[in-house]
Amino acid sequence: MLKPYPFLLLAAGLLANRLTAQTAPPADKPLLGFSPATAATEYQLESKFDTQLKADNLRQWMKRLAAHPHHVGSAYDKANAEFMASLFKSWGYATRIDVSYVLFPTPKLRKLELVAPTAFTASLTEKPVPEDATSGQTSEQLPTYNCFSKDGDVTAELVFVNQGIPKDYEELARRGIDVKGKIVIAKYGGSWRGIKPKVAAEMGAIGCLIYSDPKDDGYAQGDVYPKGPFKPETGAQRGSVLDMPTYPGDPLTPGYGSTKNAKRLDYRTAPTLTQIPVLPISYADALPLLSALAGPMAPPDWRGALPISYHLGPGPAKVHLQLEFNWKTEPVYNVIATLRGKELPDEWILRGNHHDAWVNGASDPLSGMVAELEEARALGELVKTGWQPRRTIMFCAWDGEEPGLLGSTEWAETNAKDLQKHVVAYLNTDNSDRGFLGVAGSHTLEKFFNQVARDVPDPEKPMSILERRRASDLVNGSAEVQKDARERADLRIGALGAGSDYSPYIQHLGIPSMNVGFGGEGAGGEYHSIFDSFDDFTRFKDPTFAYGVALAQTMGRCVLRLADADVLPFEFQNLSNTVAKYGTEVKKLTDDMRTETERQAKLLAEKRYEAVSNPDQPLLAPKAQAPVPQLNFAPLDAALQKLAQSAQAYEQARQNPLPADRQKALDQLLYQAEQQLLSTEGLPRRPWYRHQLYAPGFYTGYGVKTMPGIREAIEERKWAEADEQIQRTAAAINRFAGQVNQAAATATPKVL
Template structure:
């Protein structure tokens, strides 16, 4: 039948395919009689997706290094723009001008008790065709490290996160005036030098321990997928929990003539020098450390006894950077809507990489291009999106979400009027669906996942994920997988290009991909290559097709839904869970404080103290107060009623006049804006969203109800009370928006 399709009209195709999907399940936003034709066009969309196209695109676009400022970065952007044009889109390059420092001097050397100079190189491999382009590759470094020339004793600080420094304090170890050595893992890399500097360290070195992504996990590259002894993880250490994007233009677009801070006064640039090294270069440093043996949980997989120091290892760290402004090329492609051209369905992925970037980001970027090509084929048969579809390939994501953030900051007012949703992907692999995003889209995403087939198991990607939760999930996740209709999606913190859309502009967003069966240690190294990807990741590109099928459906359903598929009961349930978690945290803190104070009173700490060390009696802890959660509970009760009323009303909705339908959809897609606050979060006003934000000390990791949760964690009770009031007011305004929708439907 498909061989005949080019000769048939769009209407004839739908008539032929309708019997296949006549028993289809409901789709949010579509009348029951319209579901068969929607599913039919989705089947036709699937027929245009070709795994071989993804393979060819990935090979071409990963052939040379394409970091910000590289010639191939612009070449890839122009190539993608021209592809979009050939697919029938209006396409252009939008350019921002962003700070992107690159290293001039990198030195790490052990000067006592022995001599050793780190190689700081990743050698070419004959099994990896692109790895030999050494002159074009960015070396291993951390963008936005401070310049510095420091020499000091070394201290091993485990992952270098706040909890680790609490352990060091209990051991009587101070890092002030020292250089710290931290492992990658357990937080975003930029948190490690930030916390080190706050504790008085003058330099920071971060290495990849083989326990996390090296030989402890499996055979190393090129025999296996995992990081070999020379592999090092480049990356940004921009203080993104403060604000992402160009550090010199905080809160406004980095246009060519924009006013700029100097790099020495930019608050998101690190205050101490920091550099990544391989575990081959880290081994002599760790061997030279003395002092106490590290706690069991701190020990890695290298063949040595892990000591903490300080000393006798003494290290010289010298870094100098070229602080230059470079153009960042965002590829923007537009397919105008036939009925609602000023309602934008946005879909994006970034195209820049630290080196070759086959996995990160091109495995996602090529799916974007193939989606767009398939949509272009549908347009040729007569299909038209009702709403405008905007595809974007962002530049300068790797240094700190620079391309997308500057684009959003420059166009924030227009986006808040027109953007319906932003759908993001980044790297893609093989295995299970993962999704995070606005919980007003949770039911929508579940329906999309229900209708996409897993290429390995021949069941839906939703059913495969549910099976995994039933087998491997935590007890609560297992219970919900058995009893809850919809699978939960995660909350968004930071780490990819959705951040400026949801966190700053209040645009409902999703981040979607596949993974879990594609382990490896190539991340941000020269070995993130076509050869590595096609051997160890999505080797036949079937999950690239699955990503295109998933996101393509999301785009088409959003573009052509009669009533936009936002839903509020799942959101309400999720925020109720977040509130319960915070209350449980308070109860646990109160119990721990009471127990500690009782032990102090009974002098029990003396019994477990090391008799070889001076004993210092711990002080009693201040009482944990009872916070007034009544405003939040009342707001959630109001929201629960409004959400239930909307679900009932939309299910019963019959024919709605065009004028009321336009009003309703505008209420729905602007609802996420009501979850923001103009003042943002305390001490970081760029982050406006009151439900989701990256943690101040987690980086990528999300903090839900962040103003309340982080104030409690920091025992700032006054701010916690103010946070309860602010979040409650936010939810009341959000519920009032839903009530406007209810009034129209009723």
Template structure:
């Protein structure tokens, strides 16, 4: 090797060291002198994560069904309590008493033009003894359906979303007084019966079509991961757009002594009876329909011609539930901060499942436990978090985010004073990093994602995520998706105004086991994350985020992504208004020119569309001016030399940052949904 080459290599080595040094000094929220200590702590944390723990804990937690009110659910809560205590946490169980309906009577029959009685039962499969646990398996149903017995003509409504009813309107088909049958997917399941009832339907059936998650997608279980002909997706149809949580105690914790609504007055119980069924049970019903042939996009994977109806198929649906208060056991484990005990970082996952719940939620729960174990071990060895950590294992998430919602409602005032941020996980699989949440946390999450390696590709999980997003038409940058609802972050961000995140991995673990008896340990090991590599990666990712929030000198909030996101939303709203205006103008012009009638097939039903109301012009000036003021405020915040602040100034600043998300809430709540702030 020449002296010149040696010199070049030496300079390259120095450059690498220099860049690494800069990287260490630029961790969001840390002063330069503390940044490397934090990275060393995170490296030590990562090195202690053991995938074998996730494996053994899943085997235990998914051994038996543990839905709300079961003995095994209580046993697991007590077991987790002991685990947290052994890791050095101050742990307790907080119990709420919630309304939980259990199915007593489920009858679905085709009564005309032929007869068929739905089996309503998934069959055990060879090689998976968990599916053969008999009466211990929760019958398939939709929680918070109303009781009822109805008989009427059947109408196929595709996914049962607003666009589908627009198609029905054009065909002159009315579901008033009918029973509708809708496919799963296309929307959250609770929208289907809610919209059907608003349209006048008296009952709703929801089925999983094989085109969505059955044999059309791949081999069915047990040969493959997808839903077999008897699999049924359970799930809640509570009207959560009004409010989640216990239906009888809206806005306050469901303690034993709490005042409760009469069940008949609970607005979030669905207004019509609803039942989920398999595609084996759906096929005879759909096959008996006549009327118009369904549009191409409506057609599924069953070997039939999909007709819409109504009739001649007529069905009889009878449902009756046992409505009782059941205990929901939330496990709350606290690790006191060494410096800022009244600043809390919350890290949570739910533990209840519709049946065994290996993927949903146990895969996320065991990752959380391993993360908590290692952080507890580090604390015992002299490296405690500066802020207090609160690890939570929620009960009753599946019926309607109940355990977490009741806890938030019960402790809302204290949480709004002390909570720094909430980090949620749920089911986890194999593939790409998915992160949603408060955009003020985007920069910090991006930095963590760059530091964590993907176990399959060896690059950072950030690089892999961006590569996937670019292939799908996205930009070459890391962004958080916006949180709506769907898991336990909902009461924290939407009700209490606490900055929140939802984390997980997916994209390479497709299957049809969701909320069925087939979401078992054997299924997970074969098709989801066989060696728990991504479970361990989730623990590493969430753990780094927890540790950064816990130890940051200045809380790692960055308001630039928030401003950019709001600006994007504003542009989209303005564009949408203009597009809607042009669409309405075009529609009304076509109507005036009789174009709809002239273009219609005279051999098929035709209903003349109504004239649409014109879209008014809106004045966006106030919000545009507010955006300018927001940009100026962020610029002033970014100009602060944080390294020059005194301890008391830092403490005051962090208090303001903790409450920044709360400032984005509206105390009176949203119109018609005041629970959501």
């Protein structure tokens, strides 16, 4: 039984009016892109779809797919792809397996030892538990490692760098601590793992260790596995450290598909591989290393839950790290299942989830994959009743996501022209469990998705998944999120970074994309470990698969509505509102930096920087920064105004009945509008990322930076570049607004 959530009761009064509307007859709820008559038909179809969904199918498929480790290059990875292809074929889909050939290094040698002031050899082994049936499959499991680490054999003093992100090194510098020539140890958290060795190398370190502190992911959070869901002392997080903010996919074929005979770079010179060796370790192996550190105490917010005093070093702890890898090319198997549209077959709806895992991968990724399979099966049952989609639907099961979005990126690069010509939208899921709706994506689909979420009941509470998410935002959100939850009719969806297979579609090809899942009540420490198993999932994540069914209901509606809409359900006022918010944010960032620079200059002039509480650890004054100039945001402001006007024009035009002979032209203008937000030059120093509104941050990894060209130029104090990026972003918004104006003109009846 789940614990009650008091905030839902507090929010009940705010939700009463919306819940009344939600329980109204379906015909009273208009659907974007549908007439009243076709909306009624759509609701009837969705009701039939819901009756087909069976939680037991999700359970059985997860048990089968998670029965053995299935990483890239493993026999069970290929077997799973073939099994899923057989399912799609049995449901009536034209199915194929597309193969790419990618670099996938695996460990040949891993050694980590403390050589001073005492001796200790790390076990680098996760201990199986009897209560987990698959945790002991040691001969099939990849050991704990960071994929795409450099080979290396280094010995040096150790330095504790907190989460190993740029601001942590600034804090170390203020304490007079330099990591040049040292090995650093960092906690997971604060950024994507690949950022930690990247920044460490830039700071001159020669090796990097990463561990999960029990304060964040272990006994300080609750009982450890198998008694509870949290990370046991020998658990460790595998994962890629590919420099994905530069480009994802096969590091040897940047920007083009890794077909069997593709020209490949030498792996030793590939730009997205790490420059130093890096290894993940358990908190059991980290404890002796951290215990041996001396030097200043770590700042209070850096300290974890291990039974030690957290010192920074350097030394006297000295460690020896030796890594060697098998640099192999392996096939990845993308399953593509197609249901051809009867009226508009050249407009494609792509629905995807990856199937590869670091070990058994019940939660990541199979919780999302089995929901996708059930969606496809249910649609196959609808076909048997005589239904056919107006547009083509393609279900995709990607391989090689875990090492760096390898399968999806290579498929996207190989088929780029066709995808940009035909794909209406890409809909992604990944891991999902119990709790609250999470959604991010193209804001042209924000209103559309709000209507989907409005119509899906929450498995635990008597409300829709939309309203339960709103209730959570009202209590747990930031002040800004709470304000939006109170005042906006629609839930504001997030922007996409680079955490899953949507990245090549939106950020490289300009295809409208969404990523959806549930979470918040199934927390635990199984991530990328041997404990991400069927046993763990059915104990702690989603025991009845009720949220798996809710995910299938949600994404099934997305697919059905996009496939069958009279006119594609794109809307631009929500986008305009959000992009204007991004513009305000980058201007405020400049103002805040100017104020802080002036404040620090004043303190430096008055020599008012003093030692902190411990006089034995004085802080060095920060270096003086050059003044922040006035940037010319006028081009951006003008573009944002033009966008608002074009969004309003389309909103008025879409109310009109559309002549059939103009539908295809309008559809194409709508779904290809996102491509106008691409720049041919791409972002500075990483041209693969071409979208001017969304990109992963150069030092955040998964985390998104909005208006990334402008924002990162300001953050890095590159003022000439900031002016250039303002012009480039404004030009992209102007192109987009121009296409929306074309859509409005196409949707407007001609006056005779």
